[in-house]
Amino acid sequence: MKGENLPVGLFNGTVATTNGLYSINDIDIDMAKRYIEQYGFISAIGHVATAEIMSELLKINIPMNRIQFHQEIGQVAIVFKLNERPPEGEILNRQEIERIGYSFKIMERLE
Template identity: 75%
Template sequence: MKDVKLPVALFNGTVATTNGLYSIKDIDAATAKRYIKQNGFLSAIGHEATAEVMSDLLGENIKMNRIQFHQQVGQFAIAFKLNIRPQEGDVLTRKEIERIGFSLKLMERLE
């Protein structure tokens, strides 16, 4: 891991928040915990059920925080990615999220 002082952004999807070049790869929960322990975190999670699942998964109190966020060069983000795309307008419950399944992605803005 790079010695980056910027907080790790937490997203509820893999989104490019601004123009740039990004690296995206799979990450497990234990590695995600190390990133946020080392750098702190900033929630940009826009859905309550996702914030609940992420809180349990990462062992942190992660609040829903619908903010406009721009990832900086060198900044890491951990993205929560559902295994399927829900229907338009669906707001999933925690149970539905757990049934569908998900993965975590590590996103780094390279330039």
């Protein structure tokens, strides 16, 4: 399978980084950890508070890294998804993120 040795992308939103067909499903924290342990990761987390929460939950250091990421065919991304969209231009702190709530998604580029 193409993409099987690519590192897991870490995103703070379900964003299609390039044209393609994607699959997005819920994932629990233990499964997310297993993907990262097996394939490593590249952080594309663009906010400090999100990087802090993900680091704590996944028990690894995840840096904030505002990069232009392009997900490859077959590559998996773990997505930190807020339960609601914040107001335009607002940068949330950790307490606000915890209040809003979040879930994890697995997003794979299929083609």
